[in-house]
C-alpha cells in the first residue's frame with residue numbers, strides 16, 4: 001500500500017510514531033488495513049528498519065496494531081462505524097477532551113485587556129527596548145511573591161526565569177544539563193511523549209521509572225545513574241496520584257546525595273479541589289530543584305508564558321541556553337501578567353477556574369456513574385483531567401475510534417506510556433480532560449464519552 005505520512009525530517013522516528021497513531025485514531029487508516037513491511041517503509045523513509053519495527057511494536061503494545069505471524073502488521077479494531085452510533089462527519093473532533101486543556105471560552109478577556117492597558121500606560125520607556133533574558137523584573141517579583149504564598153516555593157525575584165511555557169523551560173534546563181556533561185534523565189513511566197522528545201532533542205536519554213499508588217518509585221533512581229529526574233509531584237500526569245510525603249523526602253535525599261537535578265513540573269498545582277493542597281516539592285530541596293509552572297492552564301496557552309525557579313548553580317547555564325536558542329518572552333505580556341498578579345486578578349482567575357473545574361469533576365463522576373454503571377473514575381480530585389477505567393473487554397483503541405466517529409478527541413492511557421512494558425501494565429483506561437469544552441457543551445461532551453464507551457462495548461467480541 002502507498003502510505004502518506006507527513007514526517008518531520010529532523011525527528012523522523014518520533015514523528016512516524018505520532019503520524020501513524022494519529023492516522024489510526026482519526027480513522028484515516030481503517031481497521032483491517034495492512035501496513036507496509038517495516039523493511040520497505042524504512043527504505044521509503046530513509047530510516048533504519050529496526051526503528052520502524054520498534055514503532056510498530058509500540059503501537060502493537062498500545063493495542064492499535066496487531067502483528068499476525070507470517071502475514072504482517074495490521075490496524076486493529078472493528079471495521080466500519082461502531083454499531084448503533086450515528087456518525088456525523090461534520091462534527092469530527094469539535095469536542096476536545098484531551099487531558100489537561102483549559103476552557104478557552106473562559107479566558108479572562110476583560111481582566112487581561114485592563115492589565116495590558118494599565119501596564120502599557122505605566123511602563124517606563126526602557127520596557128520597549130530588548131529585555132533581560134531572565135524576563136521582566138516586574139513579573140519575576142510578582143511571581144516570586146505569588147509562588148511563595150500559594151505553593152510554598154522558596155524564591156526571590158532573582159531566582160525566577162520567565163519562559164515560553166513549561167515546554168521551553170524544560171528544553172532550556174535539559175540543554176543546560178547536557179552541556180555540563182549530563183547524559184540520562186529519569187522520567188515517570190507515564191507522561192507527555194512531547195516532553196520525552198524535548199529531553200531527547202536536548203541530548204538526554206529519558207529513562208522510564210515506574211509509578212505506584214505513592215507516585216514515582218523513587219527508590220529505583222539510585223541504580224539508574226541518571227543526572228536528573230522530571231517529575232509531577234502535585235498531581236502525576238496523567239495517572240493523577242500525588243507523590244507521597246515519604247517519597248518526597250526520599251527524592252530530596254537522593255537528589256542531595258547524587259548531586260542530581262529534580263525538574264518539578266507543577267503544571268496544575270493550583271487546582272486541587274479537596275482543600276488538601278500539598279506545597280511544591282522545591283521547598284524541601286531548593287538547591288537541587290528547578291520548579292516549573294505555567295499560565296497555560298490558569299489563563300490560556302495562547303499567552304505562551306511559563307516560569308522556572310532555577311537554583312543559582314544552574315541559572316547562568318540556563319540563561320546561556322536561552323541566549324543560544326534566540327528566544328525571548330514578549331515584554332508587554334509579561335508586564336500585563338505582572339499587573340494581573342499585582343491587582344489580585346490572577347488569584348481571582350485561578351480561584352474561579354478551580355471552582356468551575358471542581359464542579360465539572362463532580363458532574364463528570366455523577367453522569368458517568370449514571371451512564372456507565374460499573375466503571376470507575378480515578379485520579380486525585382484535582383486539575384483538569386481524570387482517568388476513566390473501561391469495562392471488562394473494552395479496549396482503548398476501540399473507544400478512541402468510537403469517540404472519533406462522534407467528533408470526540410481523547411485518548412487512552414497507553415498513549416502516554418514511556419515504553420511498551422508500561423503500556424501493557426495497566427487495564428484499559430481513558431484519560432479524560434474535562435476542562436476544555438465550553439460550559440454549555442459540557443453535558444454533551446460527557447454524553448459523547450458515555451456513548452463512545454457504549455459503542456465500543458457493543459462491538460467488543462463476547463467473552
Ligand SMILES: Cc1ncc(COP(=O)(O)O)c(C=O)c1O
Nearest residue numbers: 100165166167237267294296306
Ligand atoms: C503535564 C504538563 N506539564 C506542563 C504543561 C504546560 O505546558 P506549557 O506551559 O508548555 O503549555 C502541560 C500542558 O498541557 C501538561 O499537561
